[in-house]
Amino acid sequence: MMNIKDSIAHNLDTVDGYIKKLTSHTIPAIAEISQHLITSGGKRVRPYLVILSSRIFNVPAEKFTKIAAAIEIYHSATLLHDDVVDNAKHRRGTPSANDIWGNKSSILVGDYLLATSSSLIANMGNRELLGLFIRVLGLMAEGELVQLRLSRDTGISQQDYYTIIKKKTAYLISAACESGPIMGKSSELQQSRMRQYGLLIGLAFQLIDDTIDYVSSGKLSGKDKGVDLKEGKVTLPMIVALSNADKKEKALLKTALANYREDKDLFKRVYNIIEKNHGFEYTKKKAESFANRALRLLDGLPQSLELDELRKFTRTVAKRKS
Numbered sequence: 001m002m003n004i005k006d007s008i009a010h011n012l013d014t015v016d017g018y019i020k021k022l023t024s025h026t027i028p029a030i031a032e033i034s035q036h037l038i039t040s041g042g043k044r045v046r047p048y049l050v051i052l053s054s055r056i057f058n059v060p061a062e063k064f065t066k067i068a069a070a071i072e073i074y075h076s077a078t079l080l081h082d083d084v085v086d087n088a089k090h091r092r093g094t095p096s097a098n099d100i101w102g103n104k105s106s107i108l109v110g111d112y113l114l115a116t117s118s119s120l121i122a123n124m125g126n127r128e129l130l131g132l133f134i135r136v137l138g139l140m141a142e143g144e145l146v147q148l149r150l151s152r153d154t155g156i157s158q159q160d161y162y163t164i165i166k167k168k169t170a171y172l173i174s175a176a177c178e179s180g181p182i183m184g185k186s187s188e189l190q191q192s193r194m195r196q197y198g199l200l201i202g203l204a205f206q207l208i209d210d211t212i213d214y215v216s217s218g219k220l221s222g223k224d225k226g227v228d229l230k231e232g233k234v235t236l237p238m239i240v241a242l243s244n245a246d247k248k249e250k251a252l253l254k255t256a257l258a259n260y261r262e263d264k265d266l267f268k269r270v271y272n273i274i275e276k277n278h279g280f281e282y283t284k285k286k287a288e289s290f291a292n293r294a295l296r297l298l299d300g301l302p303q304s305l306e307l308d309e310l311r312k313f314t315r316t317v318a319k320r321k322s
Contacts (some may be wrong), residue, residue, distance in 0.1 A: 004305040011061065012044055015068045022069060033109040035096045037076050040092045045069045045205065047240055049176040053194055057184025066120055067129070067179050072140075073117040074133070075172060078140055080110035085144060086231045106198035129182050131229040136175045136183045142169025152232035152257050154242055154250075161236055162203070165210075170202025177201070180267055192299045200294035204317045207287035210235035211280055214271055226267045229260045234285070244277035287318040 002010065007037045016038075022312050023034035047068035054064035082088070084103045085095045090096055098106040114137070121130050147164045177198030181191040201301050213228045214237060234242075234257065242253055255269045274280060301307055 004309055007049055008048070008055075008306075008309065010134045011065070011068075012047060012221065014061070014065055015051070016070065018065055018069045019072060022073065022120070023113070029101060029105045030112055031103055033080070033105060034076070034113065036094075036097055036100070037079060037091070040094050042076075042092060043073075046075055046173060046176040048313075049173065049193055049198065049201075049310075050179055051073065052113075052306050052310045053177045053180025055180070056185060056302060056304055056310070057180045057186050057188065057190075057230040059180055059183040063124070063183055064122060064180070067183070068176075070117040070120040071172065071176050071179070073120075077110040077113035077117065078144075080106045080113070080145065084110075088227070088231070090111065090227075091196075115169070121290075126183065129179060132175050132182070133180065136171045139167045139171045143169075147233065150234065153234060154254050154257060156193045156234045156239060158236065158239055161234070161239055165203060165206040166199070167177055169206040169209075170199050171203035174198030190301060193301065197297040198236035200290045200297070201314065201317060202319050204287040207236060207283050207290070208318060208320055210286075211237060211283050212320075212322065214274065215280060226260065226262065226270075229256060229267065230262065230269065236283045239272050239279075240277040240282045241277040244279075245273055249273045249277070284318065291315070291318045 019038055020035070023031065023038060025031045025034070027129070050068040050071055079091065080097055083091055084098050084106050087097045087098075096106075097109070101109075118133070118137075119131050124130075132195055143164050143166070146160070147168065150164070151159055159176045174195050175198070178191060178195040180186075181194050202252055210228065213235070214225065216225070229238075238253065239255070243248055244252060252269060253273060260266060260270075291314055294317075295311060298307060298311055298314070
């Protein structure tokens with residue numbers, strides 16, 4: 001008999017196999033771009049959370065495998081679109097799909113993946129689940145548009161920033177967590193707890209991602225340092241630094257956001273200013289706060305080995321380095 005970790009790993013392997021089956025296609029661009037993205041080493045956080053939340057509420061593997069696959073395909077589709085919008089050259093340490101196959105193919109394959117995942121959810125016949133993912137898809141598009149509008153805007157507020165990361169990241173993670181109690185027909189209170197848990201974990205996850213962009217090595221994180229700076233994304237470490245920095249430091253940060261082109265010396269100066277003005281420290285503490293609040297929401301859920309695993313996962317979110 002498998003232990004809980006091996007059992008969850010087996011579930012994830014099953015999800016991966018199902019995704020590969022769904023994205024196999026006679027049109028080369030669909031098969032090649034899908035496989036390039038899906039096999040490029042993502043963390044699989046969303047399917048992992050679907051599996052745990054489903055097993056907590058006794059959802060059959062046949063059902064949660066489909067939803068876990070659909071959510072990961074949703075996520076993959078949005079990454080294809082994001083990389084085109086950002087003119088990104090790399091994704092997870094490898095050349096991005098748009099850099100290899102071009103923007104047009106990447107956009108169209110992203111559209112195909114969104115249709116595939118939406119069809120998969122619709123065919124399950126759960127109107128509540130379908131409505132949830134349709135709403136999330138709209139919110140994610142809204143988040144991307146808000147981020148695009150505020151690109152390189154040094155006047156962005158923390159409220160603006162949280163609006164962006166809620167819509168772009170946290171709501172899909174929340175949906176992954178809520179899908180289990182929805183399929184398991186749990187109480188509204190338990191469903192609400194998992195929804196809020198996922199939202200808080202999603203916020204914590206993105207806060208750490210935005211710190212990693214500045215502090216982690218490329219080998220460890222799978223991404224180059226300073227990508228957000230290059231793309232003009234004003235994330236929380238930068239917002240805090242802009243708020244606390246002196247006049248000279250603010251001028252340099254604004255110049256970097258407007259003109260950064262992978263200048264190592266300029267990046268180091270920006271890093272030092274953010275560190276001096278507590279941008280990284282503040283962001284990590286906020287991530288820890290969100291994760292701790294999420295942990296408390298798990299109290300009162302049905303006790304199980306899966307719930308214990310979810311608690312362990314929650315304690316690692318704000319500590320990760322990649």
